[in-house]
Amino acid sequence: MNGMPFPNAPRVDARDKVRGKALFAADDARPDLVHAALAVATIGRGRVMALDRRAASVLPGVRLILTHEDFGGVKSAGFIMGGGYGFQSLQPMLSSGIAYRGQPIALVAADTLEAAIEGASLIHATYETEPFSVTLDAPGTETINQADTPLKNFFHEVVAGDADAAYAQAAVKIDAAFTSPAQHQNPIELIATVAQWSDGTLTIHEGTQNAEAIRQGLAAALALSPERVEVISPFAGGGFGQKNSLQMQTILAAVAAQRLGRPVKLVVPRAQLFHDASFRPVSRHRVRLGADREGRMVAAIHEVDAQTSRHDLFPAEYAAVSSRLHGFGNFRGHERLVRTDVQTPGYMRAPFEHAACFAMESSVDELAYRLGKDPVALRLANDTVVDPISKLPFSSRHLAECLQRGAEVFGWSRRTMAPQSMRADDGAFVGLGVAAGAYPGMMVPAVARLRVTNDGGVFINIGAHEMGQGVRTALAAAVARKLGVAPERVVAEIGQTGVTPQHLTAGSWGTASAIPAASEAADALLSALAELTASGSRGQTPAQILKAAGRHSLEVEIRSKAPGQPDAIYDRLAAGLPSIGGPVYPEFTTFSYIAHFVEVRVEPRTRRVRVPRVVSVVDCGRVMSPRTAASQVRGGVVWGIGATLREVSEVDPRYGGFLNADLAEYLVPVNADVDSIEVEFIDKPDFKFNSAGVKGLGEVSMVGVAAAIANAIYHATGRRLRDLPIRIEHLLD
Numbered sequence: 001m002n003g004m005p006f007p008n009a010p011r012v013d014a015r016d017k018v019r020g021k022a023l024f025a026a027d028d029a030r031p032d033l034v035h036a037a038l039a040v041a042t043i044g045r046g047r048v049m050a051l052d053r054r055a056a057s058v059l060p061g062v063r064l065i066l067t068h069e070d071f072g073g074v075k076s077a078g079f080i081m082g083g084g085y086g087f088q089s090l091q092p093m094l095s096s097g098i099a100y101r102g103q104p105i106a107l108v109a110a111d112t113l114e115a116a117i118e119g120a121s122l123i124h125a126t127y128e129t130e131p132f133s134v135t136l137d138a139p140g141t142e143t144i145n146q147a148d149t150p151l152k153n154f155f156h157e158v159v160a161g162d163a164d165a166a167y168a169q170a171a172v173k174i175d176a177a178f179t180s181p182a183q184h185q186n187p188i189e190l191i192a193t194v195a196q197w198s199d200g201t202l203t204i205h206e207g208t209q210n211a212e213a214i215r216q217g218l219a220a221a222l223a224l225s226p227e228r229v230e231v232i233s234p235f236a237g238g239g240f241g242q243k244n245s246l247q248m249q250t251i252l253a254a255v256a257a258q259r260l261g262r263p264v265k266l267v268v269p270r271a272q273l274f275h276d277a278s279f280r281p282v283s284r285h286r287v288r289l290g291a292d293r294e295g296r297m298v299a300a301i302h303e304v305d306a307q308t309s310r311h312d313l314f315p316a317e318y319a320a321v322s323s324r325l326h327g328f329g330n331f332r333g334h335e336r337l338v339r340t341d342v343q344t345p346g347y348m349r350a351p352f353e354h355a356a357c358f359a360m361e362s363s364v365d366e367l368a369y370r371l372g373k374d375p376v377a378l379r380l381a382n383d384t385v386v387d388p389i390s391k392l393p394f395s396s397r398h399l400a401e402c403l404q405r406g407a408e409v410f411g412w413s414r415r416t417m418a419p420q421s422m423r424a425d426d427g428a429f430v431g432l433g434v435a436a437g438a439y440p441g442m443m444v445p446a447v448a449r450l451r452v453t454n455d456g457g458v459f460i461n462i463g464a465h466e467m468g469q470g471v472r473t474a475l476a477a478a479v480a481r482k483l484g485v486a487p488e489r490v491v492a493e494i495g496q497t498g499v500t501p502q503h504l505t506a507g508s509w510g511t512a513s514a515i516p517a518a519s520e521a522a523d524a525l526l527s528a529l530a531e532l533t534a535s536g537s538r539g540q541t542p543a544q545i546l547k548a549a550g551r552h553s554l555e556v557e558i559r560s561k562a563p564g565q566p567d568a569i570y571d572r573l574a575a576g577l578p579s580i581g582g583p584v585y586p587e588f589t590t591f592s593y594i595a596h597f598v599e600v601r602v603e604p605r606t607r608r609v610r611v612p613r614v615v616s617v618v619d620c621g622r623v624m625s626p627r628t629a630a631s632q633v634r635g636g637v638v639w640g641i642g643a644t645l646r647e648v649s650e651v652d653p654r655y656g657g658f659l660n661a662d663l664a665e666y667l668v669p670v671n672a673d674v675d676s677i678e679v680e681f682i683d684k685p686d687f688k689f690n691s692a693g694v695k696g697l698g699e700v701s702m703v704g705v706a707a708a709i710a711n712a713i714y715h716a717t718g719r720r721l722r723d724l725p726i727r728i729e730h731l732l733d
């Protein structure tokens with residue numbers, strides 16, 4: 001692969017998407033379909049004592065009602081971060097126990113969606129209630145040091161040097177506390193399953209980031225051989241971490257379809273998704289920073305309490321990223337988990353990094369003011385080429401260039417340092433803020449099968465899921481360039497079990513894992529084609545070479561994995577288990593970086609905050625697909641605006657569950673909240689990391705936005721706000 005940038009080609013699936021040809025699971029309208037709906041618990045914790053199904057059962061069209069009494073022999077598929085496959089270990093309806101408000105208690109299947117919904121509403125339960133705790137400080141929660149849990153085997157303490165001693169002696173100190181609320185991913189595509197049995201084989205059509213986990217998890221739950229389960233997910237309409245595993249409703253739909261001998265479709269409505277799929281847990285942070293008078297950061301201590309469920313330990317990895325932002329002389333991270341009565345939280349886009357960098361980069365801004373130093377200059381003066389934690393070199397790190405380029409594009413030099421020192425013509429306070437973000441560079445194993453045919457077909461089969469991020473387009477770009485064909489000729493067969501192993505697509509490792517494998521497969525194919533021609537294949541397309549050699553097609557298969565991963569990782573891949581490498585590799589550490597520059601306007605009377613301009617400069621290694629990459633970053637910045645100024649999943653400790661469980665009351669940014677977002681890429685390949693030079697992009701794009709906005713609000717108003725989301729009432733006198 002040469003060093004030329006990739007062209008700004010359109011999405012390969014754009015035409016299908018705008019014409020409605022890309023079929024999502026909820027679009028499925030096969031004949032004979034039975035529709036299912038769920039009834040859910042209306043208590044915070046306890047037990048179902050009795051379920052009255054009479055009214056539902058006589059409703060016209062209702063065909064099947066399932067409750068916890070109907071799942072004998074079905075097992076939980078386990079928690080994905082606990083050796084299993086599910087978003088949590090608790091599979092609803094396997095017992096009468098209720099662990100959280102909104103947990104399903106019955107499934108009603110009917111000839112029409114309307115009858116199913118009405119039937120579910122007619123299920124009447126009586127309960128025995130128990131006390132429950134849904135906020136971090138409520139009586140009855142349990143707080144545990146992550147280091148004292150089995151998670152310590154996976155998630156190491158993040159420690160370098162003696163941060164406490166260095167902090168004690170530091171000339172200048174910051175000590176601040178931050179909170180980040182519960183939030184929900186809310187992909188536009190609701191989680192939807194169509195389950196169908198045929199000759200003892202179960203086929204699942206579901207938009208997912210993890211087809212293999214659905215397959216293996218269903219096999220485990222239903223005591224089937226994995227060969228008896230096929231999962232098809234050509235498109236997911238947004239994942240953001242919520243679709244990263246076997247969902248609770250997939251098992252329910254599969255059992256209903258088996259009982260009925262007909263295909264069952266179960267689309268989980270938005271309000272239920274707030275309770276029956278993952279979410280971003282509440283976290284609270286204490287950051288202590290110590291510096292010398294010249295502004296060298298000698299100590300950072302980052303302590304976090306993060307919410308988990310009663311039944312699972314959702315790992316906290318906040319310090320893993322805050323520790324890699326700057327060249328901290330000494331660092332100590334400490335993470336504790338707080339058990340509450342909710343469904344198990346999970347990975348929501350930049351799950352730890354967003355909240356961790358909000359806390360750390362707000363603190364760095366505060367330090368800059370304490371030192372009287374420019375916030376960009378302070379960060380540049382604390383840059384590092386060595387990972388402070390592993391002491392290994394970064395495989396690449398261009399954060400300084402991101403900051404410098406961003407400052408130039410944004411016009412940072414016009415900024416006057418003092419809070420409230422800049423005003424717009426209309427009297428609004430103008431605030432200019434900056435923050436950095438980082439995200440671990442991870443890779444997972446992949447098997448790529450590449451086939452060309454003599455009529456010009458190019459087919460790449462690989463583990464990857466298309467959830468709107470554009471992995472098909474990136475694959476097409478990589479393969480097309482190598483083979484010298486048009487990108488639109490490349491067909492990517494992805495998100496389907498039984499073709500090639502499908503690893504979970506998450507953690508921003510999708511492109512960094514699939515593209516090197518696809519590129520290496522293309523190299524292998526070129527070698528195989530060269531062997532077909534004694535001489536003179538130069539300038540010929542693969543189809544021409546095949547024709548000349550009298551061949552119909554040619555196929556190669558290659559495997560690739562993260563640096564340092566053992567060959568046994570391919571067994572884990574095939575078993576549908578997370579097989580994640582990095583960000584620390586044998587010879588280096590890999591992170592992606594970003595710098596965000598934000599302008600806010602705060603209206604003096606109402607204190608309404610607007611974000612008219614964001615400039616984001618990204619170091620994600622090689623950019624495979626400029627159009628989809630820039631789109632990812634703009635989307636990430638919008639997520640950052642939402643996470644900072646809008647989004648919170650509200651909890652009432654008296655009732656449990658989440659109160660604002662719809663898009664009318666869970667506020668996300670609308671077009672009026674989003675103005676100019678300028679995106680630039682450093683676009684320097686990281687060939688130490690992998691053969692394509694690609695690092696991750698999707699999640700780093702939102703990391704640091706919250707701090708940049710909060711820092712801009714401080715610059716505008718002199719108010720240092722440390723609790724998300726930032727609201728007008730926090731800015732009023």
Ligand code: MOS
Pocket residue numbers: 209239240241242244347348349350351505506507508
């Ligand atoms: Mo991402 S939150 O790892 O799908």
